[in-house]
Amino acid sequence: MSEHLLLAPLLESFFRRRLTKQRNATPATLASYRDALRMLILFAAARLRKKPAALALDDLDRNLVLAFLDELEEKRNNSVATRNARLAAIRSFFHHVAAADPASFGIAQRVLTIPIKRAHIEVTHHLTGPEVDAIIASPDQTTPRGRRDRTFLLFLARTGARVSEAIGVNANDLQLERGRSQVLLHGKGRRDRVVPIPQDLVRSLTALLSDRGLSHHQPEPIFVGAHNERLTRFGATHIVRRAASHALSTRPSLGDKPISPHIFRHSLAMKLLRSGVDLLTIQTWLGHAQVATTHRYAAADVEMMRRGLEKAGVSTDRGARFRPTDAVLQLLASI
Template sequence: MSEHLLLAPLLESYFRRRLTKQRNATSATLASYRDALRMLILFAAARLGKKPAALALEDLDRDLVLAFLDELEEKRNNSVATRNARLAAIRSFFHHVAAADPASFGVAQRVLTIPTKRAHIEVTHHLTNAEVEAIIAAPDQTTPRGRRDRAFLLFLARTGARVSEATGVNANDLQLERGRPQVLLHGKGRRDRVVPIPKDLVRSLTNLLSERGLANHEPRPIFVGVHNERLTRFGAIHIVRRAASQAVSITPSLEDKPISPHIFRHSLAMKLLRSGVDLLTIQAWLGHAQVATTHRYAAADVEMMRRGLEKAGVSGDRSARFRPNDTILQLLASI
């Protein structure tokens, strides 16, 4: 076997040089790409009847990668988005192969021609203001856990932070005493951003810091679990779902909503949009890498307008009171 086709040296140089040193990839990216390539190698080993250490680069040809992607969807029931994320990791590795080992360019080029799969864009679910406030009010404020839960729910709802951003916030990321309180969020891909925080969240965070004996300048986590360790993603999900289940008795509409920490992010975006905030500002606030991601909120808002018109009897009912002008009708018809 020629040296240039050995898989192990290319994998090692990919993670040690390209991702770590050249791209300065985050730990989350490293873990995601590592898992994707590990799954591909185990799949190839099982399919070809070889030990993983005995695989050569030429074993990972286009047909095998396509079979691996099919298995993700058909046997592992992965979504198209997950399938495309795995493919992105594989393509990243083969870009490195093409540059690091010109003799393997043909193998790499054939894999790089695999296209991403178009995914159905799901409806962007969000909560009404009343539903958001009902969930925030659900935790018992007479207990330390309840006060922590309310502060965390408020943080998600008022900042629009991702779960990883909310759980990753430290006391020294807060600026509560300045004229315009704000928090530094550490976003995906090392993209940090500063977002404002309103008075109710300022009060809740100030009380939480005082209760935990934290000073603003300390690099210690704000939200912690029962053992005083940083709150995990699973802990965050549990807090949100527990509060939502408690709020259902007061706000029954919550029972039909897909509750998760991320729904607060969508809800804030819709609230900003309806308040007249432009999409570029919403993009900067939420930390979207592309404005196209933010456009789905505008699409969701127009979809709600369409349903409202249908309920009002605009379509096919000349007796309906509401008469949108021709521009609105053309806009709705084009979507």
């Protein structure tokens, strides 16, 4: 086997030199790319009946990569977004191959022609104000776990933080002085941002820090699990779903919505949008890299109005003529 077709040296230089030293990739990016390439190598080894260490670069040709992507969707039931994320990692590796080993340029070029798959963008789900309040109020405040849960839910709802940002907050990221309370969130791609904290969250955080014996200047996690380790993503999701389950008795509509920590982020964005906050401010608040990501909230608001018009018996076809019936006037008056 010729030296330039060996896979192992290219994989090693991709992670050690390109991602770590040249691009200073975050641990999350390294983990994501590692998992994608590990899955590809295991798939190739099983398909070609070779040991992973015996694979050569030309084994990872365009047809094999396409078969791998198909398996992600068809057998592993991955979403189009997950499929595209795996492909992004593979493409990044083959960009490195093309630059590091010109003799393998043809192999890399054929893989790089695989396009990103278009995905259907669904209407963004969010919670109403009463639904958010019901979930936040459901934990038992007489127990330490209940007080932690309520504070965590309140933190998600008031800051719009991603779950990774919320569980990553330390006590020294907080500034709880009256009048300028804020928290430093460590976002994706090392993009940090400062978000204001309302007084109800200030009181809850202060009580939680007191319960745990922490000061505002300690680099210790705020939200911890049963063994005082930093709360995990799985634990955060469990807290949210448990609280939503308890709130079902007062808000049955919660049973129709996909409940996860991220739904609080969408809910805050919709609340800000309906309060007259512009999309650029919402983009900055939520830490979106592009304003196009924030536009989906405006689209969701338009979609809700369309559904309301349909319930009122008005056609929303582009060719239909709009006639403001009494039902429509009542609907618009209630918004």
